[in-house]
Amino acid sequence: MTIAELQERFNGVVCWWGISTKEWWALIPGGTQWKIVNAPDPDDLIQAVLKARPNG
Secondary structure, three states, X not given: OXXXXXXXXOOOOEEEEEOOXXXXXXXXXXXXXXXXXXXXXXXXXXXXXXXXOOOO
């Protein structure tokens, strides 16, 4: 899965690969408080985003 595919799946979520951390990251909008999550691979990042999103 590519970064573009992750961002397409989650509207408004910003995703990237951390060159230094060697992990996948996502910034999740949530009104005045955004959340940031990370994971070792895209599948785990999807699960982390789903758990962290305001709508579940």
